[in-house]
Amino acid sequence: MRKTLVPRSVPPEALAGEDLHPLLRRLYAARGITSASELNYQLGALAHPQQLRDVDRAARYLMGAIEAGQRILVVGDFDADGATSTAVSILGLGMLGARHLDYRVPSRFTDGYGLTPGIIDSLRDEGRLPDLLLTVDNGISAHEGVTAAREAGIEVVVTDHHLPGEALPDASAIVNPNQPGCEFPSSGTAGVAVVFYVLSALRSLQRDAGWFGEKEPSLGALLDLVALGTVADVVPLDHNNRVLVEQGLKRIRARRMRPGIRALLDIAGRDPETIQASDLGFTVGPRLNAAGRLDDMSVGIECLLAEEEHRAYELARELDALNRERRSIETGMKEEAEKAVETLSLDGDELPGALCLFDETWHQGVIGLLASRLKEKFHRPVIAFALDDDGDLKGSARSIPGLHIRDLLATLDTREPGLLTRYGGHAMAAGMSLARNQLDRFRSTLNTLIEERTEPELFAPEIHTDGELEPDHMTLDTARLIASAGPWGQGFPEPVFSGDFRLVEQRVVGERHLKVLIQVPGVDRLVDGIAFNVDTTVWPTRGEWARLAYQLDVNRYKGRERLQFRVIYLEALGE
Known part of the structure; x- marks a missing residue:
């Protein structure tokens, strides 16, 4: 597909007074940088934890649970942000005195996304019900799951970064930069960074209470994981996120990273001393994600938590094998999808505003990647569907600039109540579920909405x-x-x-x-x-x-x- 090359505009006289290489001055100005202070990536440049709404409330619940020796369970997500969030929580809470820690990651195939009543039931059956449950990278839409936990006598602290719905769950505390009333300056903060901030607030409370002697725990040791999760989740690298990523990269380049990250880099053939953010996104992240896509994200989390080099390498090799399997599955699905797209244009008509594709043989864990690849090729929103375990459709959407896919789904849900059984996501990526016999209705409604909202120029790739x-x-x-x-x-x-x-x-x-x-x-x-x-x-x-x-x-x-x-x-x- 032919593309138009569009030069970025550079504001006149931007950064003129700054002591920068002329080329960098031009590049930074084109990215909206107006002051050298936005290029300060020292830890002191980070936004303060107190700017997160409810962060002290969440920290107090965690502090009370640690002080009382209670059981704390972390409920994560099955992607790289969820895996790093879980690892940061387990390691950080352990550093801050928690002794009864466990984690649970929902299965993409049997549990679905986030904290659900089914997870609480399973924990009860297994005799693993905690005193306090901490969600990471999920929970903001887990109304039923939070209610089930509270009814079981469990305090629930939600840490998340996804967009909330009209109502918030009935949790003991909610920390999310996107919740109403939160004035945190970085709405694009990844889930792993949100829980890192909560741990920072917890350490401050403990410090004020005299918990530490001469040496207090250094949460900076977790920044390699924060950088990995932030880059892998493809959140916007605003100034705050760039600080977090750069600080994590510095640890990795100095070879002060977790053994699991070291093993994953080695297997990918990347030298830690010359690593860039893109290496985290294109080599480490996919290997970590492969566990959640094809198997069990616990493999990825255990790799990140591993303390012994040999164990880290053993798990990293398993992740690498899963990633190779994922690539093979994805290649086959992409070829099938491209053939399906060709049939849409046999009569010479233009492609629809969104491509909604389904094959009953497609793998649930790879449809997101498939949608992403096809979106890049055809420059329009793509929703790839696979069958879930109940025979309904599970979809993963990827969108293009100018079309907020989560808002589009919300409008569709209002126009056609009940068509979607669930949905959620961001501007550029979303997930949804619907009955198998409703695919044509969904496709027609979605493309009608896109036609109403957009001009043809939006689909011209640039x-x-x-x-x-x-x-x-x-x-x-x-x-x-x-x-x-x-x-x-x-x-x-x-x-x-x-x-x-x-x-x-x-x-x-x-x-x-x-x-x-x-x-x-x-x-x-x-x-x-x-x-x-x-x-x-x-x-x-x-x-x-x-x-x-x-x-x-x-x-x-x-x-x-x-x-x-x-x-x-x-x-x-x-x-």
């Missing part, structure tokens, strides 16, 4: 770039400079440059990737380039010239570093 790069800046030093100027990620994107180049050599490697040798315009210099997952029916092309959107990359091989263009889009300009 790549936002930082414009052309001067040949003098196409160097290894510039690539290193940009790498050190992050962390880059969602909402604070890694710089992308554009330009027309002559491709001296082109060849397909690894079946789907294109290796190119690029002539830098205006100078007698060649640069290596790599484009991943190209359409091999188009490339290599006989044409020498192409329009590229690319990132500067440091290619490390056998102890040597070379400049490489990481090509994210290329368009032939003719022979």
Whole structure:
């Protein structure tokens, strides 16, 4: 699909008085940075825990449970944010004196999402009912689950970051930057960071009460996990989140990370000393997520909690095997889905505003990834459905900028009451359930809503770039400079440059990737380039010239570093 390259606007005179490299000044200004203070990534730049509504109330409940020697159970989620949130809670509460700790992660396949009455029933049957239950990365919509816990005599502290509904659950305390009345400056905080803040507030209460002697526990030791969960959950990297991620990356680069993270990086072939935020998102996160998608997220949590290197590696290898299985399943599903999309346009009509796809053989744990891949290819919201254990449909949605998918589902629910049996999510991702015989009705209603709300231009794919790069800046030093100027990620994107180049050599490697040798315009210099997952029916092309959107990359091989263009889009300009 052809894409339009759109240069980012740079406010005139932005950051003019700041002592920054001219290129960085331009890049930061294009991302809305107005002051060098927004580039201060020291821990002291973090927002204060007291800005979170109810954080002291939650901390007091936890402190009372620890002081009374009560049983505390953490209920997590089956994705990387939920896994890191659970690990941070178990490790942090242990550091702060809790001695009777346990955790429970719902099964994607049998329990569904979050705290449910069924989980309380199972805990009762197993003789594991706690005195206090702490939800992490879930709970804000768990009305029935919280009620069931309270009826069982359990205090419930909810920590979450998902958008709340019209009413809040009847919990003892709720900490969520998105709940009404919360003035925390970072609404995009991940679940793992929310519970980290709660632990910080708990430590402050304990400090004031004289719990610690000369040496108090350092919660900074948990920041590698906070960084991993924040990046893997693809929350916006606002200033507060960049501080958390950068501090976690510093620990990892200094090799002061959890054994499980070290093992996952090693298996992925990543050097901790040169790690970037993208490595957490594209190598560690997927391996962790694979456990929750295909098996049991407890495997991932145990890897993060492991204290012994050999145990961490054993679990990391298991996660790696699950990830390879996940990739195989996803590839097959993607091929089937693309064939289904082709049938939608056989009559020449344009694709609908949203693609709602279902195959009864599809795996529940992979439909989110499938929706994400198809969204990237077709640049429109995609909802992929699979059968749940009851024979109903479970859907995972991924959207595009300009279409808030969770709000769209809320409007659909109002227009067609009862069509959705449950739904929830964010602007760009959501989940839902509905009866199998209601798929056509859902598809029709959703596309009607999208047609009412959008213009056709929204579906024209664009790549936002930082414009052309001067040949003098196409160097290894510039690539290193940009790498050190992050962390880059969602909402604070890694710089992308554009330009027309002559491709001296082109060849397909690894079946789907294109290796190119690029002539830098205006100078007698060649640069290596790599484009991943190209359409091999188009490339290599006989044409020498192409329009590229690319990132500067440091290619490390056998102890040597070379400049490489990481090509994210290329368009032939003719022979």
